[in-house]
Amino acid sequence: MNTVLALAGCALPFTNGCLLRLHSRFIHAINFIDEHDVLFTLHRYGKGCSPFGWVIRERDFASLRDITSLQVEHGKLHGAKLNIGNRRQITFAAPVGALPPLDVRTFTQMTGLLGPLNQIAEGMTFPVLERVICGLSKWSAGDTPDWSNLIGLGPGLTPSGDDMLCGALAALYCHPRYRNKLRQHLFLPTYRQVMTLTTLVSCSYLDNAARGQFSTQVLRLLYALNKGQCVLPAARALLNHGHTSGADTLLGFVTAQEWLEDNA
Structure with a gap:
């Protein structure tokens, strides 16, 4: 053998x-x-x-x-x-510490629902992003957000809406205040409930993200931001993940970062 x-x-x-x-x-x-x-x-x-x-x-x-x-x-x-x-067991936990904002204006990669990242202008209103912001605010207020209009939305093995939620959770888990809140107040539906809304692969990524566990591509970016290092290599590596998964994850991440600026 x-x-x-x-x-x-x-x-x-x-x-x-x-x-x-x-x-x-x-x-x-x-x-x-x-x-x-x-x-x-x-x-x-x-x-x-x-x-x-x-x-x-x-x-x-x-x-x-x-x-x-x-x-x-x-x-x-x-x-x-x-x-x-x-050979080696590794941890997939996000670093702790408020992160500097990520500038995506130079990234031309396509998102699954809204076109190129760099053309999603700051201040413009997109219904999909409004769903993310509304859900974040509802969860922060102590209510349980309804993500059924976002989970499973978009193309791919991991649909765009799911990737955006994973990105948003990555931003929240790095923030000390919201990291603790995520452990106390339900952010996503249960694993079985999410399974009825999206693919099993995507459900697994969401379930792990809800527990603060992220892929190595996402973690590389988080740790670069946390340590004040150049983020371009990590961002580009993430953007190369899947057809639009990397761009959608970054979109969810920066959307949550903008929300944190107003709610931290």
Whole structure:
């Protein structure tokens, strides 16, 4: 039996003996689910890592193409005559500290719903952004926001509305005041409720974001802002994620940052 070692990733959220079955297979990611529809992803190196996945070296990724199920045994995965372990467990938590505003006026990447990032002029009113702001204000006031008109909205495996909410949550989790509030007051519907509104992959990103866990592409940007470093490499890496996912995430992030300026 051959052994494959992931370069890094999350702690396995599954009990010993749990069976994971293949959910979907893409060029850069292979998704598995357990009996409760909890997602786990094997990512090809160079495309970042989700907070529910492991990164596999490119030369090893090809050996996973025939796997249709994985058995969890003592922190490792077994399937198709392969043992898959993880070299390094990493944290996906956002840094703490109010972040300087991110300027997206030089980014021409397309969002899923509103055109290029740099053409979404400051001060203009867009119904989709108004939904985000309205939801943030409602949640901040102690009410439960209704995100059903945003979750699942737009194109892609992770729809634009979902990516925007993940970006907004990233901005909130970095702010000490709202980080604590997120742990006390429900921001999103339950996992099962979100599953009825969007894709399982997107549901997993939203569920982790609601708990302060973000992809490595998002974290790279957050930590660059937190440390006062040049953010362009991190921003560009995030913008290259998916067709519009990176741009939509940044749009949600800067929208929440603008809201924080008025409500911090």
